Amino acid sequence: MTPLSTSAPRRPTVGFMLGHPAHFIALGFGAGLSRVAPGTVGTLWAWLAFLVLQQWLSPLHMGGLIAAGTVVGWWACTTTARNLGVADPGSIVWDEVVAFWLVLWLAMPMGFWGQFIAFALFRFFDAAKPGPVGWADSLFKGFGWRGGWGILWDDFVAAFCTLLVIALWRFL
Secondary structure, three states: OOOOOOOOOOOOOHHHHHOOHHHHHHOHHHHHHOOOOHHHHHHHHHHHHHHHHOOOOOHHHHHHHHHHHHHHHHHHHHHHHHHHOOOOOOOOOHHHHHHHHHHHHHHOOOOHHHHHHHHHHHHHHHHHOOHHHHHHHHHOOOOOHHHHHHHHHHHHHHHHHHHHHHHHHHHO
């Protein structure tokens, strides 16, 4: 596909998602196609997927999956944003997926309510972009590898902020 094609869809479709492996990954295996709050839907998908995956993967393997998901996600987000012709489209939710996996991986074990609070905190930091998250969101803009990293970077900073609040909560 050509970069910044004028025929690229602004709103991805199932056909667009299935047209390239990068699109399938970046759109969170379909979660990003949600017309309502795709970032929240992507984070919910991440939560469910984490709970399923932890049944088969050791913590070390889960960490490896997160690391690999970050590298593959960088490629997928870069490619998908370019093919959509939008620098940071809301339909790309892989950034939420891998960042929330990081939160759960580092904060577990937690019961349902602890996980729910982690979910709510992460969504707050990702959506409202207070302080360091807003700063991170402004660092890497545009198309190409730099922009693809920017799609992921602010979510990792939101994950760090979430983990910081959880650590403070546990300390107190």
